[in-house]
Structures are given as structure tokens and as C-alpha cells.
Amino acid sequence: MDILKVLSRGTKKSAKTSLSGGSAVGKLPSSGTKTNPQLYHDEVRGQKRKRDVEEPESKIPEVLPEVDFFAPKDVAESKPAKMAESNKAKRAASPDAEAEAKLLSAEECRQLLRSHRLKVTLLGKREEQHKVKKPKKKKAVVEVKKDKKPPQLNPQPLVSFGQLRSTYNLSRRVAENLSYQGYRVPTEVQMGSMPLLIRPDLALKGEEGLENGIDLLAVAPTGSGKTISFLVPTINNIMRRRAQEKLHGIHELEAIVIVPTRELAYQIVNVGNQLVKGTGIKIVGMRKGMILAAESQDIGEGDSDDEVEKPEESEDEEEDEYDEEEEENEKKEKSRKPKVVSKVDILITTPLLLLNFLTSGSTSTQKVLPTVRDLILDEADVLLDPLFREQTLGIWNACSSSELRLSFWSATMGSNIETLVTEKLASRAESLGLSQRPLVRLVVGLKDTAVPNIVHRLIYTASEQGKLLGLRQLLRPTSSIDSGPPLRPPFLVFTQTIERATALQEELKYDIPLEAGGSSRIAALHSGLPDAARAAIMRKFRSGEIWVLITTDVLARGVDFAGVNGVLNYDVPGSSAAYVHRAGRTGRAGREGGIAVTFYTKEDIPFVKTVANVIAESEKQAGKTVEESSVQKWLLDALPNVGKEDRKKLKERGVESRRSGNKAQITSRSGYERRKEHNRKGAIEGSKKRKMEAEDDGNGKGKGDGGGEWGGFDD
Numbered sequence: 001m002d003i004l005k006v007l008s009r010g011t012k013k014s015a016k017t018s019l020s021g022g023s024a025v026g027k028l029p030s031s032g033t034k035t036n037p038q039l040y041h042d043e044v045r046g047q048k049r050k051r052d053v054e055e056p057e058s059k060i061p062e063v064l065p066e067v068d069f070f071a072p073k074d075v076a077e078s079k080p081a082k083m084a085e086s087n088k089a090k091r092a093a094s095p096d097a098e099a100e101a102k103l104l105s106a107e108e109c110r111q112l113l114r115s116h117r118l119k120v121t122l123l124g125k126r127e128e129q130h131k132v133k134k135p136k137k138k139k140a141v142v143e144v145k146k147d148k149k150p151p152q153l154n155p156q157p158l159v160s161f162g163q164l165r166s167t168y169n170l171s172r173r174v175a176e177n178l179s180y181q182g183y184r185v186p187t188e189v190q191m192g193s194m195p196l197l198i199r200p201d202l203a204l205k206g207e208e209g210l211e212n213g214i215d216l217l218a219v220a221p222t223g224s225g226k227t228i229s230f231l232v233p234t235i236n237n238i239m240r241r242r243a244q245e246k247l248h249g250i251h252e253l254e255a256i257v258i259v260p261t262r263e264l265a266y267q268i269v270n271v272g273n274q275l276v277k278g279t280g281i282k283i284v285g286m287r288k289g290m291i292l293a294a295e296s297q298d299i300g301e302g303d304s305d306d307e308v309e310k311p312e313e314s315e316d317e318e319e320d321e322y323d324e325e326e327e328e329n330e331k332k333e334k335s336r337k338p339k340v341v342s343k344v345d346i347l348i349t350t351p352l353l354l355l356n357f358l359t360s361g362s363t364s365t366q367k368v369l370p371t372v373r374d375l376i377l378d379e380a381d382v383l384l385d386p387l388f389r390e391q392t393l394g395i396w397n398a399c400s401s402s403e404l405r406l407s408f409w410s411a412t413m414g415s416n417i418e419t420l421v422t423e424k425l426a427s428r429a430e431s432l433g434l435s436q437r438p439l440v441r442l443v444v445g446l447k448d449t450a451v452p453n454i455v456h457r458l459i460y461t462a463s464e465q466g467k468l469l470g471l472r473q474l475l476r477p478t479s480s481i482d483s484g485p486p487l488r489p490p491f492l493v494f495t496q497t498i499e500r501a502t503a504l505q506e507e508l509k510y511d512i513p514l515e516a517g518g519s520s521r522i523a524a525l526h527s528g529l530p531d532a533a534r535a536a537i538m539r540k541f542r543s544g545e546i547w548v549l550i551t552t553d554v555l556a557r558g559v560d561f562a563g564v565n566g567v568l569n570y571d572v573p574g575s576s577a578a579y580v581h582r583a584g585r586t587g588r589a590g591r592e593g594g595i596a597v598t599f600y601t602k603e604d605i606p607f608v609k610t611v612a613n614v615i616a617e618s619e620k621q622a623g624k625t626v627e628e629s630s631v632q633k634w635l636l637d638a639l640p641n642v643g644k645e646d647r648k649k650l651k652e653r654g655v656e657s658r659r660s661g662n663k664a665q666i667t668s669r670s671g672y673e674r675r676k677e678h679n680r681k682g683a684i685e686g687s688k689k690r691k692m693e694a695e696d697d698g699n700g701k702g703k704g705d706g707g708g709e710w711g712g713f714d715d
């Protein structure tokens with residue numbers, strides 16, 4: 001009998017739904033099928049037919065018109081102007097009149113936002129005093145609404161990428177770079193956030209107090225394209241300001257993106273490098289020992305002597321592997337004396353790396369970064385979690401510009417994080433004597449605790465060994481779940497601790513036949529490995545050399561492997577947010593056919609309910625009925641609720657018995673076999689480690705390099 005049929009008893013075969021289920025055959029994420037990245041298309045009552053409001057796809061130019069964004073209007077817009085000759089009469093005198101004429105009506109906005117499950121509200125102090133200009137009366141009358149619910153906004157949604165240029169005047173270069181990525185339609189979060197961040201005055205026409213832009217808190221599903229949602233407006237804002245102030249060929253640190261892990265930092269640098277080609281803007285990942293153009297709060301202007309500008313090092317725009325570039329730069333930088341300020345326009349960093357720079361040197365001074373105008377927190381909920389909070393707030397405080405715009409992004413955002421952000425923004429505005437910028441909250445989907453476009457399965461086994469057996473079975477080339485399509489690598493396998501990740505790798509090492517590549521197809525990545533080893537594993541997994549990557553929560557957030565077919569939770573995740581982020585490593589950009597399997601034993605039962613709830617919610621959002629759900633109601637009802645204290649403990653420590661002692665071990669062998677194996681392994685590991693350390697010393701990046709990053713809580 002197929003062990004999985006026994007193991008997954010109590011789960012049902014999925015029915016056909018709009019988003020996931022049996023229709024996934026042949027649509028595995030790794031098959032690379034171009035799917036519609038949008039997750040939701042609900043019918044809204046009284047909605048005009050889509051084609052009445054959306055720009056038809058054919059209208060989206062493959063390559064955008066060769067016009068100079070900043071050239072005088074008559075030159076820059078000669079081609080489009082000719083095409084729009086007949087509309088000339090309608091144009092008003094204002095330079096924005098043309099763009100405004102293209103905006104959707106309030107009702108069209110409302111319907112589009114609703115059909116894509118986009119909810120936009122105003123948060124913070126301003127929500128009590130939501131001022132709206134009443135357009136009907138001649139003289140604008142200000143209406144003050146007092147409502148407990150945050151006021152809902154209906155900003156202009158982005159209906160096509162072409163609109164970024166035609167309506168929102170995006171830089172031609174950036175628009176072209178974006179078009180080369182081959183994206184056809186914007187995802188929901190891109191629809192909602194890009195107009196708001198590029199032209200809040202147009203996107204929120206009629207709202208007051210937008211002169212200085214907005215701060216944004218965006219909650220959108222995993223893999224929904226949040227990275228370009230924040231990168232494109234940030235790059236554009238820098239270009240626009242420099243063009244307006246006629247600052248050409250300069251480098252000034254204007255934006256910082258904080259992320260929890262170095263893998264995510266490298267990834268964002270690579271995405272960013274595609275978007276800034278030909279713009280002159282430099283996106284750089286923070287490195288240990290890097291010097292930024294900072295000011296010291298006590299010394300004041302003038303700065304330290306060693307921060308002397310040097311001629312720019314040659315830039316290789318074709319380089320897309322950040323780690324190689326990083327090593328090269330590091331070598332160059334080391335050989336240079338005196339140390340120079342790095343040329344950076346947009347910095348991507350983990351919190352501790354940047355904080356170490358800001359607090360290094362004299363203990364009586366603190367460096368500040370007055371030139372930074374955009375601070376972006378990617379995976380904001382974890383960056384503002386107690387583990388990182390002080391570091392993140394330290395950076396936030398160091399960004400001293402009164403023009404600082406903030407944005408917060410994640411697939412999961414607890415109300416405690418929203419409160420913290422709201423209060424912090426209010427107190428900052430007060431201390432700087434400024435009126436608070438509107439804080440806009442954008443949420444995609446009905447609830448943030450869901451991954452709607454993939455298949456979820458919970459598998460009970462009686463023991464740890466049962467989990468191992470189950471996992472082995474899943475990794476077999478012919479296995480499938482519920483007689484569905486065969487499971488195929490690449491797989492990401494999540495464990496609770498570094499120890500368990502390495503032990504599991506050892507266990508599974510020989511499970512892949514030699515003819516298929518053998519042990520080289522399986523690797524473990526965790527925060528205990530040196531940088532170079534981590535980068536090499538990431539590269540091999542992306543290229544398909546590694547099929548099974550065993551990891552900890554260090555890879556749970558943000559990293560984008562488009563073709564991961566299966567996420568296997570060998571150990572139950574510590575919270576519903578952790579489940580969402582882990583599961584969200586498959587099914588990226590709306591891809592279907594991805595599967596998340598979670599094994600659980602008796603010991604996990606107190607904590608399974610959080611996972612089961614996310615699965616139920618995901619399936620509900622995907623349009624499944626309760627009867628069709630893979631988590632049956634009896635199971636949900638039977639699972640105990642977890643108390644607040646236990647939840648907190650699990651989030652921080654995981655299942656306690658897996659942290660140490662016998663139960664922390666993963667093995668299918670007898671004590672004698674294990675001892676024998678242990679001795680052999682000890683010798684091999686020792687030599688490997690020595691080799692690794694030697695390599696590590698060689699490139700100057702050790703594991704204690706102060707990355708200060710997320711690896712799950714305390715792994």
C-alpha cells in the first residue's frame with residue numbers, strides 16, 4: 001500500500017477551483033508556463049465589462065516609444081502628440097491635464113479595486129480627520145468625517161504597464177527596462193501601489209495633504225511582485241528629482257531597502273540592476289567595512305577626513321551575479337588607501353550590517369544619513385519584530401531628512417506592527433515639527449494569512465521516523481499526492497534548526513540515484529554557513545543543479561525561486577506567518593501546481609491548528625467550499641487552540657523537544673550504525689570545514705560578519 005495514502009488519510013482530493021486543485025496537471029511552477037500573475041478577478045455587481053475599463057493587452061507597447069522623459073514637452077511627446085491630435089482640443093492648459101484626462105472615474109476605480117480584492121485605507125491620526133474636497137460645489141468645502149473604521153480610499157489602479165509611462169510619466173529608461181522583463185500585466189499589488197508611489201497626487205486626486213507624498217504599508221501575497229512595486233517608484237523618484245534639480249552624474253545615497261537576510265539582499269540588488277540599466281543609478285548591497293556618506297550628529301557637517309570621494313570604479317552593468325561583483329569590489333576596496341565613500345544611490349542591507357556602520361567609531365557620536373529620502377522595509381513585520389526592532393528603528397532614526405518617505409511591505413502584517421508604524425510616524429512628525437504625511441494601507445486579498453494559488457496538504461505520522469519515511473516517499477520520482485500529478489523537484493525542505501537541516505541532508509544524501517546526480521543533488525543552506533558557500537548553493541539551486549534544498553527559516557522569506565514545485569515542511573512552522581512565507585516559496589507570480597506539504601506528529605498537535613487555519617483560509621480564498629477543503633472541518637474542530645504564551649514560545653523556539661537531545665536527531669539507523677557513521681563523518685566534516693574556513697579567510701567574509709539576519713528565531 002502507498003504510504004502516502006495512509007499518511008494523508010483525512011484529507012480529500014481537491015476539487016476543481018479557479019485557483020488551485022486538480023487542474024494543476026502539466027502546470028507545475030517549474031514548467032515555466034507564463035501565467036496570469038493576477039490572483040483575483042471577482043465579478044462586482046454593476047461592473048462594466050472588463051474591456052470597457054482595462055486597456056487591452058495589445059495596446060501595451062512591446063518596446064516603449066523612444067522619447068526622452070525629461071526633454072521639452074514638444075520634443076518628448078512628438079509621436080504620441082501626433083497620434084493624439086484629435087484630442088488636442090480637449091486638453092486644458094495645465095501640464096497634468098492630459099494625464100488627468102486619462103484617469104478612471106471614481107466608480108471605475110472602485111470596481112476594479114474590488115474585483116482584484118484590493119482594499120486601500122487611510123491609517124493613523126489622519127484617519128480621524130479624513131478631509132475630502134467635495135468636487136460638486138464651486139468652492140471646495142472641507143468635510144470632516146468621524147468614523148471608527150479607517151476611511152476607505154479608491155486610488156487609481158494601474159491597469160497596464162504602458163500606463164506608467166502614458167499617465168504617470170515614468171522615466172523612459174525605467175519603462176523600457178521594465179518592459180524587457182517581459183511582464184504582461186501588473187499584479188494586484190503593482191496595480192494598487194505603483195500609481196500611489198509614483199504620483200500620489202494623481203492616484204488620489206481629490207484627497208488633501210499629498211504635497212509631500214504618502215507613506216505606505218502594503219500587505220500582499222507571497223510572490224506577487226512587491227519587489228518591483230517598490231523599486232520602480234524609488235528609481236523613478238530619484239531620476240525625477242535629479243532632473244528637476246539638474247543634478248547629473250552624481251551619486252548620493254537616496255534610498256535604503258532593509259531586508260532580513262543576505263540572500264534577499266542579493267536578490268533585490270540583481271532585480272534592481274535590471275531596472276537601472278542606462279540610468280546611471282547605482283544599487284549596491286551593503287558590505288562589512290563599506291563607508292557611506294554619513295554625517296555625524298555631534299561633529300556636524302564636514303565629516304571625517306577619510307571620507308574622500310575617489311574616481312568611480314568601472315561599472316559592469318551586465319554583471320548579474322551580485323556575489324561575484326561583491327567579492328571583486330571588496331578586493332578593490334581593500335587594496336585602496338585611504339578608505340573611500342562608496343558610490344551608492346540605493347542601498348540594500350540587512351539591519352545589523354548598516355547599524356554597525358552607523359554606530360561604529362566614536363561611542364559619543366551617531367552617524368546620520370540626511371540624504372536618504374526613501375526608506376523601504378521589505379518583510380517589515382519581521383524587521384519590526386522584537387528580534388530586529390531596535391536595529392531597524394536605529395536605521396529609521398538615522399534617516400534624518402524631513403522629506404523621508406517610508407514604505408512597509410510583507411505578505412503578513414499583524415495589527416501590532418500597524419500600530420507601531422502609526423505611532424512611530426506620528427511621533428517622528430511631531431518631533432520634527434511637521435504635519436504627518438498620509439499613511440496609506442493597501443491590502444491584497446481578504447486576509448493576509450493565505451497562499452491561495454497552491455495545493456496544501458497536512459500529513460500526520462506517528463513518529464519522527466514516520467516523517468522521514470514520508471519525506472523519502474515524496475522524493476521518489478514516481479510519487480504523487482492524492483493520485484494527483486507526480487511530484488517533481490525542485491523541492492525546498494524546511495526544518496526547525498540548523499542541526500536538523502544538516503542531519504536531514506546526511507540522511508537523504510544517498511536517496512537520489514547516482515545516475516541522476518546522487519548526493520550532489522541535495523544540499524543544506526542555513527545561517528551557519530559562510531557567505532561564499534551560501535551563495536554557491538543558491539546559484540546551484542537556481543540553475544537546477546540542486547534538486548532538494550534543505551533549509552531553515554533563513555530561506556522562508558522573500559527569496560524567489562520561480563520554479564520550486566514543492567515546499568516540504570519537515571518540521572511544523574512556528575507561526576501562521578511562518579507557514580505563509582514558507583509555502584509562498586512555490587506558486588510565485590500566480591503559478592499554479594505548486595504544493596506545500598506539512599508533516600506533523602503527536603508532539604506538533606498543539607501547534608497544527610495555526611497551519612490548518614491558514615490552509616482553510618487559502619482554500620476559501622481560492623473559491624473552495626468547506627466540503628472541498630483539504631482540511632476537514634472535524635479536524636479543525638478537534639485540533640486544540642493554542643494559548644497566547646505557547647504561541648509566542650513556538651514562534652521563538654519551535655517545538656522544544658526538537659532543539660536538543662535524542663529527539664533533535666533525525667535518523668533511521670541503529671545506535672551502532674550511527675556511531676560508525678559519526679566517526680567517518682567527523683573526519684570528512686573536519687577536512688571540509690578546514691577547507692571552507694581557508695576559502696572564507698581568503699575572501700574576507702566569515703560567518704561572523706555581522707549580517708545580523710533572520711534565520712527563524714534562534715536557529
Ligand SMILES: Nc1ncnc2c1ncn2[C@@H]1O[C@H](COP(=O)(O)OP(=O)(O)OP(=O)(O)O)[C@@H](O)[C@H]1O
Binds near residue numbers: 186221223
Ligand atoms: N507583473 C508581473 N508579471 C509576471 N511576473 C511578475 C510580475 N511582477 C513580478 N513578477 C515576478 O514574480 C516573482 C515574484 O516577485 P517578488 O519576489 O517581487 O514577490 P514578492 O511579492 O516580493 O514575494 P515575497 O512576499 O515572497 O517576498 C518574480 O519572479 C518576479 O519576476
